[in-house]
Amino acid sequence: xxxxxxPDPPVAPPASxxxxxxxxxxxxxxxxxxxxxxxxxxxxxxGAVALTVGPMVVSLYLSFTDYDLFTSPKWVGFGNFAHMFGxxxxxxxxxxVTLIYVLVSVPLKLxxxxxxxxxxxxxxxxxxxxxxxxxxxxLLGASVAAxxxxxxxxxxxxxxxxxxxxxxxxxxxxxxxxxFSLASIVLLGVWQFGAPxxxxxxxxxxxxxxxxEAAAIDGAGAFRRFRHITLPMLSPVIFFNLVMEAxxxxxxxxxxFVIGGGRGGPADADLFYTLYLxxxxxxxxxxxxxxAMAWVLLVVIAxxxxxxFRTAKLWVFYDDAEDKK
Amino acid sequence: xIALPRTARSFGWHVLCLVIVAVVLYPLVWLAFAxxxxxxxxxxRLALLPTRFVFDGYTKGWEGAAxxxxxxxxxxxxxxxxxxxxxxxxxxxxxxFAFARLKFRFRGALFAFMITTLMLPYHxxxxxxxxxxxxxxxxxxxxxxxxxxxxxTEAFFVFLIVQFMRGIPRxxxxxxxxxxxxxxxxxxxxxxxxxxxxxxxTSIFTFIWTWNDFFTQMVYLNDTEKFTVxxxxxxxxxxxxxxxxxxxxxxxxxxxxxxxxxFLAFQRLLVEGVSTxxxxx
Numbered sequence: 001x002x003x004x005x006x007p008d009p010p011v012a013p014p015a016s017x018x019x020x021x022x023x024x025x026x027x028x029x030x031x032x033x034x035x036x037x038x039x040x041x042x043x044x045x046x047g048a049v050a051l052t053v054g055p056m057v058v059s060l061y062l063s064f065t066d067y068d069l070f071t072s073p074k075w076v077g078f079g080n081f082a083h084m085f086g087x088x089x090x091x092x093x094x095x096x097v098t099l100i101y102v103l104v105s106v107p108l109k110l111x112x113x114x115x116x117x118x119x120x121x122x123x124x125x126x127x128x129x130x131x132x133x134x135x136x137x138x139l140l141g142a143s144v145a146a147x148x149x150x151x152x153x154x155x156x157x158x159x160x161x162x163x164x165x166x167x168x169x170x171x172x173x174x175x176x177x178x179x180f181s182l183a184s185i186v187l188l189g190v191w192q193f194g195a196p197x198x199x200x201x202x203x204x205x206x207x208x209x210x211x212x213e214a215a216a217i218d219g220a221g222a223f224r225r226f227r228h229i230t231l232p233m234l235s236p237v238i239f240f241n242l243v244m245e246a247x248x249x250x251x252x253x254x255x256x257f258v259i260g261g262g263r264g265g266p267a268d269a270d271l272f273y274t275l276y277l278x279x280x281x282x283x284x285x286x287x288x289x290x291x292a293m294a295w296v297l298l299v300v301i302a303x304x305x306x307x308x309f310r311t312a313k314l315w316v317f318y319d320d321a322e323d324k325k
Numbered sequence: 326x327i328a329l330p331r332t333a334r335s336f337g338w339h340v341l342c343l344v345i346v347a348v349v350l351y352p353l354v355w356l357a358f359a360x361x362x363x364x365x366x367x368x369x370r371l372a373l374l375p376t377r378f379v380f381d382g383y384t385k386g387w388e389g390a391a392x393x394x395x396x397x398x399x400x401x402x403x404x405x406x407x408x409x410x411x412x413x414x415x416x417x418x419x420x421x422f423a424f425a426r427l428k429f430r431f432r433g434a435l436f437a438f439m440i441t442t443l444m445l446p447y448h449x450x451x452x453x454x455x456x457x458x459x460x461x462x463x464x465x466x467x468x469x470x471x472x473x474x475x476x477x478t479e480a481f482f483v484f485l486i487v488q489f490m491r492g493i494p495r496x497x498x499x500x501x502x503x504x505x506x507x508x509x510x511x512x513x514x515x516x517x518x519x520x521x522x523x524x525x526x527t528s529i530f531t532f533i534w535t536w537n538d539f540f541t542q543m544v545y546l547n548d549t550e551k552f553t554v555x556x557x558x559x560x561x562x563x564x565x566x567x568x569x570x571x572x573x574x575x576x577x578x579x580x581x582x583x584x585x586x587x588f589l590a591f592q593r594l595l596v597e598g599v600s601t602x603x604x605x606x
Contacts, residue, residue, distance in 0.1 A: 044420035047476025055453035
């Protein structure tokens with residue numbers, strides 16, 4: 001991130017240092033391992049091998065098998081993947097629901113968090129209070145408790161229904177309606193705009209005020225300054241938030257589980273990808289199929305991240321990269 | 326706009342901010358009042374304040390389910406979250422010290438690998454991990470929830486602490502080494518105490534994330550006896566009868582209390598932590 005501190009440069013060896021040490025030192029990369037290093041690294045290395053790399057390899061293998069946890073895996077080649085994309089309607093539904101969720105909630109959340117961050121980017125008093133209040137849902141919102149509240153708020157006859165009816169818009173019970181159910185989950189996601197907002201705010205504070213002042217003197221209005229100063233200067237932060245929020249949104253689970261009543265909601269309208277994966281793996285014990293689903297998720301996230309990184313050259317502006325153009 | 330006097334603009338700004346505060350905090354305030362409303366008023370009246378205060382929800386909800394009280398769920402949650410915090414702080418700071426300060430082969434490659442695991446969806450390792458714990462007879466215990474933290478699988482925190490340790494002046498540990506300190510003592514007596522802010526941030530976020538975690542706990546815990554708070558609340562997921570609403574909202578409100586307290590106590594630190602490291606809430 002922009003605000004991370006860079007490591008201090010290594011201290012130059014004193015002139016009196018011996019020849020041998022001197023040759024070793026300057027670059028500092030080529031020195032051989034310190035024996036203590038591995039003592040410090042052991043827990044992490046164990047975890048990386050036994051809980052990350054090992055399981056990844058195993059789950060890749062399992063994705064080509066039928067496996068129910070109790071009998072040994074049976075090789076089925078690409079059978080699981082073929083079934084996913086030709087024949088499993090609930091799988092395709094879960095893909096659709098998740099894509100809609102990602103495509104709607106991420107831009108909406110980023111837009112709200114950017115607007116509020118710009119609102120808070122002043123020196124007025126009480127700023128800290130507002131910032132803290134807006135941030136609170138980011139900590140609370142991921143819980144089952146918050147999702148239960150959300151479900152009640154959007155239930156038939158609940159506060160949201162009543163409020164909208166007051167303005168003359170009569171909606172069905174959001175959580176029970178296939179059209180509205182996903183929308184309520186999107187709103188629950190947007191409610192947690194505080195975390196990206198705080199990151200935006202840190203980015204906004206680093207834009208030199210002179211840029212805005214100079215543009216204003218040259219006659220640029222608020223919108224043009226936003227378009228031609230704020231957005232480009234903030235683009236690395238937007239990029240970071242976009243990647244993180246998208247990765248996050250693909251894996252959303254708790255709100256879909258709770259608001260969908262544990263079963264994917266009305267007409268599977270809330271059947272998120274991870275929810276279906278959970279059902280397949282831990283209720284039906286089709287663990288080969290669940291592994292295959294997990295790998296498809298990994299590949300999709302990798303592709304989306306790669307696309308965002310690729311297009312970043314077109315729209316992310318780095319201060320220090322000017323001469324590379 | 327520009328012609329408006331400063332006080333007027335400032336007033337407008339405060340009004341706008343307060344409106345947003347009202348919208349953002351409404352669900353939480355609503356929950357607090359819903360937990361003390363008579364059941365038939367919870368959904369039917371738009372007004373926040375109840376006509377009379379009723380605490381039946383708390384007494385009824387506290388009874389829990391299947392002869393296991395909700396207090397037990399809270400104890401379990403505190404146990405899991407507390408052990409997770411200790412495990413995470415220890416293992417992540419050990420790994421972070423190696424990455425930030427020590428020389429070893431493949432350091433660059435291993436660091437890059439660690440950063441990559443930040444983006445890895447948890448689900449690709451989930452099933453084999455489950456199989457391992459199942460074979461070891463550890464399903465339905467807290468071990469699968471805590472062991473991964475003891476092995477520093479949460480790369481986020483390793484990264485956070487590495488970044489912090491890199492900012493600590495190297496002269497300090499070099500002076501300690503020259504004075505005859507071993508690497509271990511340098512870590513324990515010099516670098517670790519100086520990393521306190523990063524360790525506190527790690528502790529708070531580990532606690533909150535573990536407290537909120539639903540997926541892993543649902544996968545690994547089956548007995549009501551072992552249930553944590555989110556699993557206790559899950560029993561209300563199918564609830565649509567008004568008679569259970571009181572208990573549901575009372576327990577939901579209680580479930581949020583520890584996070585709210587943490588937030589009030591460490592608010593500044595949390596927000597700073599997010600803005601400097603890009604931590605997710």
